[in-house]
Amino acid sequence: MTEQNLLFSRRKLIALAGMGSVAVPLALSYAHAQEGHVVTDCRGRRVAVGPARRIVCIGGTITETLYDLGAQARIIAVDTTSTWPESALKDKKSIGYMRTVSAEGVLSLQPDLILAMNNAGPPAAMDQLVASGPPVVFVEATPSVEAIVARTAFLSGIVGADEAGRELVTKIEKGFDALAQWRATHTTKRRVLFVMRMTNGHPMVAGSGTAADAIIGLTGATNAGHAMQGYKVVEHEALITLQPDVILIMAQDSAALHKDILADAGFRMTPAVRHDAIIALEGEELLGFGPRTPEAALKLAGMIEAASPA
Amino acid sequence: MKVVRPAPRLVLGGLSVLLLVALLCALMTGATGFGPGALWTQPHSEAARASWLVISQIRAPRAVMALLTGAALAASGAVMQGMFRNPLADPGLTGVSSGAALGAALVIVLGNAGAGAGFVAHWAVPAGGITGALASTVVLYLFAARGGVSSPTLIILAGVALSAFAGALTGILVFRANDTALRDLTFWTMGSLSGAAWPQIGVLLPVLLPAAFIMGRIAGGLNVLLLGDEDAALTGCSVGRIRRLAMLCVALACGPIVSFVGVIGFVGVVVPHLVRLVSGPDHRILLPASALLGAALLLVADTLARVIAIPSDVPVGVVTAAIGAPVFVWQLARSQQTGRFS
Numbered sequence: 127m128t129e130q131n132l133l134f135s136r137r138k139l140i141a142l143a144g145m146g147s148v149a150v151p152l153a154l155s156y157a158h159a160q161e162g163h164v165v166t167d168c169r170g171r172r173v174a175v176g177p178a179r180r181i182v183c184i185g186g187t188i189t190e191t192l193y194d195l196g197a198q199a200r201i202i203a204v205d206t207t208s209t210w211p212e213s214a215l216k217d218k219k220s221i222g223y224m225r226t227v228s229a230e231g232v233l234s235l236q237p238d239l240i241l242a243m244n245n246a247g248p249p250a251a252m253d254q255l256v257a258s259g260p261p262v263v264f265v266e267a268t269p270s271v272e273a274i275v276a277r278t279a280f281l282s283g284i285v286g287a288d289e290a291g292r293e294l295v296t297k298i299e300k301g302f303d304a305l306a307q308w309r310a311t312h313t314t315k316r317r318v319l320f321v322m323r324m325t326n327g328h329p330m331v332a333g334s335g336t337a338a339d340a341i342i343g344l345t346g347a348t349n350a351g352h353a354m355q356g357y358k359v360v361e362h363e364a365l366i367t368l369q370p371d372v373i374l375i376m377a378q379d380s381a382a383l384h385k386d387i388l389a390d391a392g393f394r395m396t397p398a399v400r401h402d403a404i405i406a407l408e409g410e411e412l413l414g415f416g417p418r419t420p421e422a423a424l425k426l427a428g429m430i431e432a433a434s435p436a
Numbered sequence: 437m438k439v440v441r442p443a444p445r446l447v448l449g450g451l452s453v454l455l456l457v458a459l460l461c462a463l464m465t466g467a468t469g470f471g472p473g474a475l476w477t478q479p480h481s482e483a484a485r486a487s488w489l490v491i492s493q494i495r496a497p498r499a500v501m502a503l504l505t506g507a508a509l510a511a512s513g514a515v516m517q518g519m520f521r522n523p524l525a526d527p528g529l530t531g532v533s534s535g536a537a538l539g540a541a542l543v544i545v546l547g548n549a550g551a552g553a554g555f556v557a558h559w560a561v562p563a564g565g566i567t568g569a570l571a572s573t574v575v576l577y578l579f580a581a582r583g584g585v586s587s588p589t590l591i592i593l594a595g596v597a598l599s600a601f602a603g604a605l606t607g608i609l610v611f612r613a614n615d616t617a618l619r620d621l622t623f624w625t626m627g628s629l630s631g632a633a634w635p636q637i638g639v640l641l642p643v644l645l646p647a648a649f650i651m652g653r654i655a656g657g658l659n660v661l662l663l664g665d666e667d668a669a670l671t672g673c674s675v676g677r678i679r680r681l682a683m684l685c686v687a688l689a690c691g692p693i694v695s696f697v698g699v700i701g702f703v704g705v706v707v708p709h710l711v712r713l714v715s716g717p718d719h720r721i722l723l724p725a726s727a728l729l730g731a732a733l734l735l736v737a738d739t740l741a742r743v744i745a746i747p748s749d750v751p752v753g754v755v756t757a758a759i760g761a762p763v764f765v766w767q768l769a770r771s772q773q774t775g776r777f778s
Contacts, residue, residue, distance in 0.1 A: 226612070325544065325620045326561045327631025328749070354748055357619065359630060363494045364467035364747030391493035391633075395486065 165284060168244050168266040175261055175284055178239040182232055184224050185243030187416040188265055189214050191278055192241075194294050194417045197285040203235050205246075209410040210418065229254035236260075241281070243267045269337035269415040271302055271344070278417060294417055301420025308427055309346035316434050318342045319350040319370035319398065323379075324386045328359045329393070331368075337413040342374070344419075345427035362392035371434040373398040374426075376409040403433035444721045447714060451728035455503070458735040462499040463491055465739050467746045493634075501632035502738040502752075503731040504640055505697055506707075508689040510730020511651055513704030514711070514722050518658035519682040520588040526704040527690040529595040530683055531572030534602035536694040538609075539568020540624055545609045545617045561624070562636070565695025572598055573687035581680065587665070591679075627700035627753035629738050636696050643692050648727075650685035654678050655719040662717065700753045702760045703730050709764070713771055733760070 164174050182203045183189040189208035192201055203219035205227070221232055225247040232240060237260050244267040246252060256262045263284065266273055275295055282291020320338035322330045332338035333354030342349045350370040351360070360368070373393070375383050384404055387393045398404065407429070411422045464471055470487035478484055509527060516525040528534065543564035576598055580591045613621055657678040660668045665675050690704075707730045708722060715721050734752070737759060741752040 323620070326624065327633060328620075328628065330619065351747070358748045359628070360747050361467060361630065361742050361749040362498075363490055363742070364749075366490070367467050368747055391489065395489060 165263060165280075167263045169264050171264070173261045173263050175263065176238050178285055180236065180238045181285075182221060182235060182237040182240045183208060184221065184227060184232075184241065184246040185265065185267070186210065186224075186410045187243060187267075187277065187414045188241045188281065190410075190414065190416040190418060191281045191294075192285065195278075195282050195285060195287040195290045197287055200285065202237060203232070207410055207414075209408065210414070210416075227251045227255075229258065233258055233260070239263065239284075241265060241284070269340040269413070274298060274415055274417070274419055298417055298420055301424070305344060305420055305424050305427070308424060312346060312427070312431060314431075316347045316371040316430055317350040317369055318345075318347045318372045318374055318430060319368060319396075320374045321383065321387065322357055322376070324383055324390070327386075327390075329362070329365065329387075329390070330357055331360050333358050337415060338374070340415070341412060341419070341423055341426065344423040345430055347372070347427070347430055362390065365390075365392035366395045368396070370396050370398045371401075372403045372405060372430050374412075374430075375404065375406050376412065377406040378409055380406040398434070401434060405429045405433050441716050442714065444715065444718075447711075447721060447725055448728065451725055451732065455728050455732040455735070458732040458739075459499060459503065462502065462735050462739045463495050465743055466490065466495055467743065497634045497637060498629050498632040498738065498742075499735060500637055501629050501640075501697065502734045504637070504644060505629065505693050505700065506703055506730035506732070506734030507727035508644060508647070508693050508730075509700065509704040509734075510707035510726040511648075511723050512686040512689045513706075513730075514708035514719070514726040515651060515654075515658065515682050515686055516704075517708055518719055518722075519661060519679055520592055521662060521664070522588065522592065523709065524705065525592065526701075527686050528599060528699075528701075528704070529592060530686050530690075531576050531595055531598040531602065532569040532687055532690040533694050533699050534599040534606070535572025536565040536569040536691060537625060537699060538602040538606045539564035539566070539571075540695060540698075541606045541609045541621055542568070544620050544624065545613045562639075562692070562695040566691050568602070569691030569694060570687060572602060573683060573691070577680065577683055580683070581676070588679075624698040626751035627698035628741075628749065628751045629697050630749045631696065640692055640696070643688055647685040647688035650681055650688075651723050654681050654685070655723050658682070658719040659717075698751075698753070700734070700756060702753075702756045703734055706760055706764045707733060710767060713767060 164172055166172050179200055180202045181192070181197075181200050183192060183201055184205050186205070186207035186209055189201065189204045190210050192198060193211055193214065198214075201214075201218055203221050204214050205221050205224040206215065207224050208214045208218075219235060221227060221235075224243065225245070227246060227248070229251040232255060240255055240260055240262045242252065242255075242262060242264055244264045252262070265280065266277060275298060278295050278298060279291055282288055282294065320332040320336075320342065322332065322338075324330070331351045331354075332349065333351045333356050334349065335356055339349045339352065350368040351358070354360075373387060373396070375387075384406075387404060388399060393399050407422065407426060411418055412426070468490055470490045472487065472491065475484050475487060512527040513525075516527055516529055517523060519525075520529070540561050543560045576591065576595055579594050610618065610621060657673060660671055660673045661675065661678060663671070668675050708726045711722055711725045711729055715725055734756065737755040738752045740759075741750045741755045744750050744755070
């Protein structure tokens with residue numbers, strides 16, 4: 127569909143830029159914004175969204191959702207957390223890591239819409255983006271079931287894919303229903319500990335209020351680190367008292383981390399390591415809280431059960 | 437003014453007892469509540485096996501690491517203060533801390549994957565730290581050795597400049613870091629004994645022993661240096677040689693330590709002062725006494741750091757500063773009244 131449109135608008139932009147004025151493309155996108163509809167983003171800002179033909183996605187969850195809505199052709203660049211679908215980082219330009227965004231780098235792509243997770247950063251760069259012309263919409267970043275549904279509906283409204291949005295929301299809700307059924311039939315509560323990393327021998331684990339805590343809760347298991355707030359370094363001996371049945375890590379650097387966990391005296395005395403119950407899932411699938419989350423949670427629930435039979 | 441001081445033997449003996457008590461406390465306290473009790477009552481039970489594992493594999497390496505770190509930092513602090521005749525000098529002035537921080541930050545941020553083989557992941561950060569510490573000491577050493585004897589003030593200022601420069605480079609890295617690397621970095625700059633394990637202690641000992649040996653050799657020389665460079669030289673003392681040896685042993689003692697545990701402030705500056713308040717400025721007593729008190733202090737601080745917020749691990753640098761600073765001010769106020777600290 128939009129291939130042609132995109133080409134056309136790009137040519138127009140290039141032609142205009144070629145006429146010797148840098149301000150023109152910005153003015154043009156501003157004009158587009160004027161014709162579009164107005165949305166209220168999660169910070170309560172009212173933003174006029176234009177035709178959104180050159181979108182920059184800051185946050186893997188946004189990229190994933192737009193792809194699922196069939197709006198991928200309108201994305202021009204994504205950040206490095208956009209690991210799903212795998213083609214995203216290959217086909218689109220990369221603007222770097224979502225918390226170390228460079229405002230100038232983003233603006234150089236001449237986007238007509240910037241969609242950013244609310245926790246994107248650094249704050250100064252976000253402020254610069256907001257101040258510099260193209261509409262910036264901040265998207266709620268809470269890791270919860272309600273937030274996924276709200277996010278999907280919100281994003282489908284922005285790209286004008288209402289029909290696809292409704293379908294996707296239905297699919298997500300069905301997924302969560304299946305998950306709820308799974309929880310109802312599997313009542314053994316295992317203690318799962320998410321270990322983020324162990325650089326220099328410091329085991330950093332997920333406490334409450336984290337995405338890892340939320341997805342562990344969705345599987346019906348208990349987060350063994352729930353007593354702590356946020357991501358914390360745990361004292362090695364206290365690892366034993368947390369009594370995790372299963373240890374969950376991210377698949378990205380699982381080999382080294384797996385080895386470190388097995389070598390650690392504290393971890394070795396937990397039920398998880400005694401029963402070799404260490405499982406790994408890709409980070410964005412696990413912690414992204416996008417349309418994939420219901421399936422990811424169901425998959426995780428199965429992995430937890432398989433790793434630690436009752 | 438004639439000041440009555442306790443006999444050196446009494447001071448060193450008392451501090452040894454204090455260290456022993458601190459060590460026992462560290463070995464007996466922990467999140468699991470395992471104590472040595474089970475080892476006596478039912479030595480072959482499951483509980484005894486578990487307590488033995490916890491004590492020997494988790495608490496003991498960390499306690500030994502705390503002991504070595506406290507001793508190395510405090511003794512190095514005493515050497516630095518003696519060599520520069522400056523009460524504010526600390527091991528960081530040789531550039532070891534900032535150099536080590538820069539080296540470790542380089543590894544954490546640029547090698548951010550944190551991946552690689554387990555061996556690399558385990559040793560890369562300390563290796564970066566040691567390299568950084570040695571590099572900055574060598575730079576400062578070359579500066580100090582240039583054209584014979586430099587004034588202590590000049591070396592101190594050069595050290596401050598070097599630290600500031602390394603700090604700026606570290607700042608650039610912090611700016612570039614993503615948030616996982618940033619978490620590692622923050623934790624590292626606050627200092628923590630959390631990563632302590634026996635293999636690291638095996639690496640430390642062969643470096644710390646020669647450092648301790650050199651300190652023993654220069655203790656008398658440092659006493660002579662207290663007269664001032666000119667007068668010391670008149671007594672036939674080789675000021676430049678003592679200063680170079682002092683820098684060497686401080687770098688040997690602190691570089692690897694800082695690389696493993698991060699930056700732990702306060703111990704190096706304050707412990708020598710506390711010892712001086714009691715036993716006077718003689719380095720032959722000051723150096724071993726500072727080592728003993730530093731070791732005991734850091735052991736106590738680290739035991740607190742482990743149990744204060746179970747199951748989290750509080751960075752020990754926070755604890756040393758929070759406890760140590762008020763104690764130090766109190767000591768200063770007391771010595772003002774008795775007129776002893778001057």
